[in-house]
Amino acid sequence: xxxxxxxxxxxxxxxxxxxxxxxxxxxxxxxxxxxxxxxxxxxxxxxxxxxxxxxxxxxxxxxxxxxxxxxxxxxxxxxxxxxxxxxxxxxxxxxxxxxxxxxxxxxx
Numbered sequence: 001x002x003x004x005x006x007x008x009x010x011x012x013x014x015x016x017x018x019x020x021x022x023x024x025x026x027x028x029x030x031x032x033x034x035x036x037x038x039x040x041x042x043x044x045x046x047x048x049x050x051x052x053x054x055x056x057x058x059x060x061x062x063x064x065x066x067x068x069x070x071x072x073x074x075x076x077x078x079x080x081x082x083x084x085x086x087x088x089x090x091x092x093x094x095x096x097x098x099x100x101x102x103x104x105x106x107x108x
Contacts, residue, residue: 026078026079026083029075029078033071033072036067036071037068040067
């Protein structure tokens with residue numbers, strides 16, 4: 001029985017370690033998403049400020065917004081993978097509903 005408990009503790013530790021690694025990976029993904037997209041979006045406009053001394057929306061590269069959009073889809077998928085387990089029907093939701101129905105049943 002002691003060996004079984006150690007195995008369970010070890011397994012729980014490995015799952016927790018994987019969860020922390022997944023969360024850390026998501027936050028690094030978010031960091032690079034923001035850093036790269038901000039650079040791409042404002043890069044050409046900032047160049048205009050330093051070279052010509054003016055800011056012009058004509059230099060604004062709206063094609064960079066496609067990177068925001070498509071990479072954002074990937075980022076949303078990564079978020080769902082890491083944090084989205086049972087978003088709508090979580091265990092907490094189940095327990096609240098069961099309690100709600102039991103309370104209703106006891107009143108009748």
